[in-house]
Amino acid sequence: QKEVEQNSGPLSVPEGAIASLNCTYSDRGSQSFFWYRQYSGKSPELIMSIYSNGDKEDGRFTAQLNKASQYVSLLIRDSQPSDSATYLCAGTDSNYQLIWGAGTKLIIKP
Amino acid sequence: GAGVSQSPSNKVTEKGKDVELRCDPISGHTALYWYRQRLGQGLEFLIYFQGNSAPDKSGLPSDRFSAERTGESVSTLTIQRTQQEDSAVYLCASSLAGQSYEQYFGPGTRLTVT
Numbered sequence: 001q002k003e004v005e006q007n008s009g010p011l012s013v014p015e016g017a018i019a020s021l022n023c024t025y026s027d028r029g030s031q032s033f034f035w036y037r038q039y040s041g042k043s044p045e046l047i048m049s050i051y052s053n054g055d056k057e058d059g060r061f062t063a064q065l066n067k068a069s070q071y072v073s074l075l076i077r078d079s080q081p082s083d084s085a086t087y088l089c090a091g092t093d094s095n096y097q098l099i100w101g102a103g104t105k106l107i108i109k110p
Numbered sequence: 111g112a113g114v115s116q117s118p119s120n121k122v123t124e125k126g127k128d129v130e131l132r133c134d135p136i137s138g139h140t141a142l143y144w145y146r147q148r149l150g151q152g153l154e155f156l157i158y159f160q161g162n163s164a165p166d167k168s169g170l171p172s173d174r175f176s177a178e179r180t181g182e183s184v185s186t187l188t189i190q191r192t193q194q195e196d197s198a199v200y201l202c203a204s205s206l207a208g209q210s211y212e213q214y215f216g217p218g219t220r221l222t223v224t
């Protein structure tokens with residue numbers, strides 16, 4: 001069964017540090033990847049999408065995709081308490097169906 | 111522009127009753143998705159509509175669940191004879207085209223079955 005796996009956490013990071021969230025996927029044919037942030041009691045909010053190997057930066061966020069190793073990561077620089085949330089990783093498989101990870105809970109400690 | 115909207119935001123119903131949940135996608139988005147999220151759990155895919163193609167109903171948990179979409183606009187998710195295990199947040203999302211495109215979520219409908 002095709003899977004997208006994330007460590008459920010919680011991942012605790014001090015304020016101002018870099019938070020590193022990781023996601024692995026089983027289908028080597030996966031093409032498109034997405035990171036979403038979900039605050040408690042709210043719906044998921046798109047942070048970034050990444051389609052090609054390498055890094056993609058947007059403000060304090062950097063998504064990294066390594067198709068050879070089948071992982072995608074999200075780095076959050078200068079972490080703020082407002083970054084505390086659950087981060088969901090999702091990727092399309094070789095049939096273009098989106099597979100969701102279960103999410104990693106991130107806690108930024110002031 | 112306007113995002114995805116859902117109604118009602120909250121619904122409390124008695125066990126055995128039918129409920130209907132509504133989703134208005136972003137204008138121009140041809141793809142629409144329904145998900146269920148139980149408390150503290152991940153997203154559970156229910157159904158996917160893409161343009162005029164037959165919907166992907168592979169995630170519907172039982173025949174009590176059904177969904178319709180009129181063209182590329184509003185969708186309704188219907189749950190018949192609700193059970194307590196149906197209590198969850200039901201999320202709708204839309205995307206420009208298929209599942210390779212970014213999905214944008216509505217605020218969800220919190221369903222409580224008593």
